[in-house]
Amino acid sequence: PRRQGGVHCATRRTMADIATARKTLDALTKAHKSGDTAKTGSLLGTLKIAIASFPALPPVFEPTETASDELTIARDTFEIAVLHCVTTGDESAAERNFSQLKPFYRDCVTLLPPSQLEPLITGLNLTRLLVQNRIAEFHVELETVPSYILPSDHVKHAVALESDLMEGAYGSILASSKKKQFAIPRVRLFLRHPDSNCPGRNSDVHRKSL
Numbered sequence: 001p002r003r004q005g006g007v008h009c010a011t012r013r014t015m016a017d018i019a020t021a022r023k024t025l026d027a028l029t030k031a032h033k034s035g036d037t038a039k040t041g042s043l044l045g046t047l048k049i050a051i052a053s054f055p056a057l058p059p060v061f062e063p064t065e066t067a068s069d070e071l072t073i074a075r076d077t078f079e080i081a082v083l084h085c086v087t088t089g090d091e092s093a094a095e096r097n098f099s100q101l102k103p104f105y106r107d108c109v110t111l112l113p114p115s116q117l118e119p120l121i122t123g124l125n126l127t128r129l130l131v132q133n134r135i136a137e138f139h140v141e142l143e144t145v146p147s148y149i150l151p152s153d154h155v156k157h158a159v160a161l162e163s164d165l166m167e168g169a170y171g172s173i174l175a176s177s178k179k180k181q182f183a184i185p186r187v188r189l190f191l192r193h194p195d196s197n198c199p200g201r202n203s204d205v206h207r208k209s210l
Contacts, residue, residue: 018069021050025073032080032087040084047077058103061111071112075104079117086124091132098125106144114148123154130162138162 024047031039051057051074056067064070078101085094098121105118122145129138142159149155 015066017050017053018066018073021047021073022069024050025076028077028080032084035087037084037088040080041088044077044081044084047073048081051077058107061107068111071104071108075101075108075112075115078104079115079121082121082124083117091128094124094128105146109146119149119152119154122149123152123158126155126158127161130158130165135162135165 024043028040028043028047031043051070054070054074055062056064056070057074061067078097081097082094082101085091085097101121104112105115105122126138126141126145129135129141138158142155145155
């Protein structure tokens with residue numbers, strides 16, 4: 001009886017934590033959509049501390065009664081974290097957050113419904129690798145992209161960007177950048193940087209394109 005009572009107490013405690021986390025996530029989503037980067041950053045810090053105590057998260061995957069809620073809240077949190085880092089231009093933080101988010105995409109396929117943001121965030125991550133001139137890592141990462149994500153416009157954009165970079169088609173890159181929101185300021189900086197070691201680069205062509 002004592003053990004059963006302890007389990008019930010733990011469950012109630014977890015459900016209360018989830019309710020609080022969900023309210024914080026709602027506030028975080030609103031702050032991010034409104035462009036309030038300061039509030040978004042603050043709420044992300046609060047929420048990450050809260051979800052750290054969720055037992056159902058990877059790599060443990062404890063089968064709790066609230067596992068689905070725990071996983072959903074955590075995934076949504078890390079998705080906003082990635083997008084927030086893209087908005088603020090913090091590439092290293094974007095990479096860290098994507099690494100934390102990736103298990104939710106790869107290992108929770110049977111535990112969670114698909115995320116509408118997965119194609120966008122996957123495309124952004126591939127684009128980040130390209131503009132950092134990490135071409136080999138781009139191809140490795142591309143091979144891990146699920147088949148249901150590959151046809152998305154976001155992934156196709158990253159693949160087209162890689163092709164243009166290899167061919168030195170900087171005018172095409174910048175023309176495309178005006179139509180899509182794919183870390184474009186960083187692409188422009190990358191093309192201007194004299195030490196970018198971009199394959200097939202033609203300085204005269206890319207200066208005229210800019």
